Amino acid sequence: MTATTMTPSEAKPRKSIRWGRIALYVFLTAMSVLWLLPLVWAVYTSLRTFGDTEVNGYFSLPAAVTLQNFFDAWTQGDLLRNYIQTLEIVIPGVIITLLLASMIAFAVTKFSWRFNMGILMLFVAGNLLPQQVIIVPLYRLYLALPVPAPFSDNGTLYDTTIGVLLIHIVFQTGFCVFVLSNYMKTLSKELTEAGLVDGASVFRIWWSIILPLCRPALAALATLEFTFIYNDFFWALLLIKTGDKRPITSALNNLQGEFFTNYNLLAACSVLVAIPTIVVYILLQKQFIRGLTLGSTKG
């Protein structure tokens, strides 16, 4: 069809557009391969045996492909323990952070107080601070704060799961307040006002009117926060001393030392730790992108 209607003068630019397209695809494909290569190499290394790579070198075709390294890393590193620690921090961490953040965002966007802007700024700025700026006094504070026995072995907040959970909640609330308040601003004020006129308490309005409307933003934030907290290396590294109590990402610090002599095991361990966030990302890609976009473009 197009060929018959095309005049020679039109044909030329189309041809160059087509070449442009091809160049674009070639470039992007080459870049994609480059981008995936480190991951592919890590997986490839993890599937080979130590004996195989010892003899043939790493840059060779595998003598055999095996999942043995994954089992070995799992049992030798006792990874299950660290994954459970991660869950104990990530699940309550995401839920409590979102609840607190939505309360603040609700209060500062739906009612005007004199200090609304100041409160918002305080939370946002707190989240932007490099963590290392506050770590030294925070570490001393954790050593000084008493925590009773079932939650702490040493009687302080230091070296406890709840200590790490707490700092995640406080730190991440800043980001979520920012995103949620941007989102709530787009909701009509009349909803709140109508609720108040009908005699609903502010708690009811927050819980039954505003939160359900924020579901898209909350879903996006839950996905992002899952990876933020799961990926944390710093807080748990410095606020938890016992390797067994560290969540999986921080436990890498000990595991790296343990597996240093066997790169196949180290690779398997890295892949195991990377899998949860990659799976969540592939399943919930839209949520990721929306979360980041809400945090950047509507500010």
Place this chain on the structure above:
Amino acid sequence: MTQAREDTAPDRAGLTAGRAGAVAPRRRRHYSVLTRRDKILLGLMVGIPLFLDLIFIWGPAIASVILSFTQWNGIHGLTATDWVGLGNYEKLWSSYAPFWEGVKHNVLWFLVLMFIATPIGMFFAILLDREMRGSRIYQTIFYMPVVLSLAIVGLIWQLQYSQDNGMIDSILRGFGWSTPPDWFGDPSINLWAALVAASWRHVGYIMVLYLAGLKSVDPSLREAAAIDGANGTQTYLHVVFWVMMPINTVIVVVTSIEALRAFDIAYIINHGKNGLELLSTLITNNSISEASLIGFGSAIAVVLLTISLVPIVTFLTRIMREERE
């Protein structure tokens, strides 16, 4: 934007009307719907998180500043004899070589992310911002490293860089280089090697932020530019880039903060020593992990805090400006 203006204007009169009742009696009746209980509840909803934020973030931030004037070792209580005034800063400035190394490395970290990784991310975003088959797949791939922790990124690159077992040196040996570099071990190059790893992750992050910005650009601007005879590159350089100034600010802020926060990669490679000193690792190494020089480490923290105030204040100013509009 206009909607926001309409929203905030009557509302600002709203709660303050409770106090300035005589001026607007009708509004006051309207807002008296907020019972005492509601007000207490709202206070708690903001107050509890605010309290935690002050105790666990801003308190320690201020404490860092105070402690930086002391030589506290953390063993006994803080006493008057611990005060050293600007002593820690003098020592940092004149006799502690790793400090300047750290500053240099943080600056390089910023420059590489800002002027190499960020433009690549923007370029990818521009390429992918068009109707094309497979755009989603490319986006998925470029963004993939971003969902990984920087600690994992460090480990994954250790697998590439290892002198004996890594991919890169295996290839180099294949080309006949008998002793290829020890990328993470050699202090004259390990910062650059780490920056490659950090950039691998940063590019995807910037790409997604920028792509979202590009999608929000009013298409009629592009059409107008096309009618005026501008080609794609010209349209971008003369129109789109400038329309996207708010996103550009976010990107500069995000990149600066990433550079100041850099820690995980350096720590997982060699605990931030031997060529990978960063302000962040110097703080923890001096005050927590190895030594207990709390005052000295706090002085480094204050330097880091002061620098990070630049992007933070930039960002907050932007929010406030938008809020007013």
